[in-house]
Amino acid sequence: MKPRYLLCLPLLLLLAMGALLGGCRSEPLPLRLTNISGHMPDLDFKLTDDNGKAVTGANYRGKVVLLYFGYTHCPDVCPLTLAQLHVVMQRLGPLADDARILFVSVDPARDTPAVMHAYVNAFDKRAVGLVGSARAVEALSKRYRSAFTREPGDADGNYEVSHSSAIYIFDRDGKARLLATPSASQDDLVHDLHLLLDTGATP
Template sequence: MKLPRLARLACLSIMVAASLPLAACQQTAPPPWQLSDISGHMPDLSFQLTDDQGKTVTANDYRGKVTLLYFGYTHCPDVCPLTLAHLHAVMQRLGKLADGVRILFVSVDPARDTAAVLHGYVTAFDSHAVGLTGSPSDIEALSKRYRAAFTREPGQASEGYEVSHSSGIYIFDAHGKARLLATPADSQDKLVHDLRLMLSPGGDAP
């Protein structure tokens, strides 16, 4: 027995309407991050180094803070000062939220970058920055942990050498989980957007 045309249209409408919630469930929301999402691809933040006050610190000392890990050195002629100036501008735009952030500047030149030298250098850029140094083996182990690289370039004088190094900015949430990777080429807008998300209530949920 065939249904009248109006009845068939009504049945079809009901079937289409019933399928909409299922279709909506199957669609996944795009990731909120504007920077590269490295969740699950990098290990948790872990280290034991000396800070720019001469104190031995570990990653646990920065739990509760969103941390930005960067490998550089104080004699760097260009990328390091530009990156720290870039991050300082980001901290200013975050306002009070910046109190929940620490910039960890790990020296790849421990022979020259003493705690005192690091302190004067990083604090000249931003009050949320902490200089970290350690033995060459400790620095090398930490850089390998996050697939960063650095190489000492020979100079004419023993004190005049430069160090080629990776320029990635590794961003960890307040639990020490690796979440994002930025580069000095990423805009302030992207960094501010993602850090605000991470600093918001529930923003650091895995």
């Protein structure tokens, strides 16, 4: 008759392998962008989308969100950023259907829902334009330590708005996870978004 510990050995080996594999799954995957987990508040706001519908951060639960502050009259950085994000979405393929680009206007005087709708849809179908009162937009900007300032206008009433250009990335639960600066490459964005969008990954 075999000793009891020999009879139990196959079960012990299976348990050990399970613990080892479980440990491997729990290790964080390598992220390339700035990890802001635990350093920024959850996605939360009350604004109006480019279809004129009142929305909150909760409306985008279940999606990976890329939050960006800008405006439609922006001469350079906004269109360049949105064009880059469109390429990133294209490279993600079907996974991009579970992502949303939220473009928050820092120019509420000129950016109506209709104006925002035409603007964001010219870049990507997964982009949503968001507008709100000056007070609401300022509060949201401060929530994520962003900033914007309206510059003096010219004789024709035209003006520019200086604004931060970081992209804030939230996971499906609305948790702030990553910060992408203007220097972030498309490769890094695609890499990290793929991890967040892959439901089997735990970055």
